[in-house]
Amino acid sequence: xxxxxxxxxxxxxxxxxxxxxxxxxxxxxxxxxxxxxxxxxxxxxxxxxxxxxxxxxxxxxxxxxxxxxxxxxxxxxxxxxxxxxxxxxxxxxxxxxxxxxxxxxxxxxxxxxxxxxxxxxxxxxx
Numbered sequence: 001x002x003x004x005x006x007x008x009x010x011x012x013x014x015x016x017x018x019x020x021x022x023x024x025x026x027x028x029x030x031x032x033x034x035x036x037x038x039x040x041x042x043x044x045x046x047x048x049x050x051x052x053x054x055x056x057x058x059x060x061x062x063x064x065x066x067x068x069x070x071x072x073x074x075x076x077x078x079x080x081x082x083x084x085x086x087x088x089x090x091x092x093x094x095x096x097x098x099x100x101x102x103x104x105x106x107x108x109x110x111x112x113x114x115x116x117x118x119x120x121x122x123x124x125x126x
Contacts, residue, residue, distance in 0.1 A: 023048045023095065030098035031056070035091045038064055042098060043085065052089030059085045 026045050033041045033054060043056030063078035 021052065021095070023052075023054075026095070026097055032094075032096050032098050033087060033092060034094040035087065036093050037091070039091075040064075041082070041085070041087065043082075046084075049089070052092050052095075054087040054089070054092065054095070055084070056087060057084050059083060 023045065027047075029045060030042060031045045033043075033056065035041070040062040041056060041059055042062070043059030045054065046057045047055035059082040060079040061082050063080060
């Protein structure tokens with residue numbers, strides 16, 4: 001991050017951090033926004049500010065399973081049209097462009113290991 005110096009009315013010099021997010025390149029493009037608490041939105045980025053408050057147009061919300069279920073995950077088959085929305089920056093955890101985005105398998109989930117056949121020891125001796 002870069003620090004930008006600004007002078008206040010009393011002549012005191014203050015430093016403020018410049019945002020590391022470059023959301024300007026995604027203006028008028030479809031973006032996917034993940035919020036704290038699991039809500040996921042997709043819409044056209046129309047505006048933003050230094051606090052990452054976002055204005056999205058033509059927005060769809062991806063519906064989740066019930067919060068009472070053991071793992072409330074997003075069900076990508078169900079969406080809800082929201083239209084024009086403002087997303088508070090304090091709730092935003094991820095902003096990504098929709099173009100070129102693809103879902104991949106979670107590498108941290110435990111995978112089922114196939115049982116190995118017991119035909120000898122590790123070195124192949126019987």
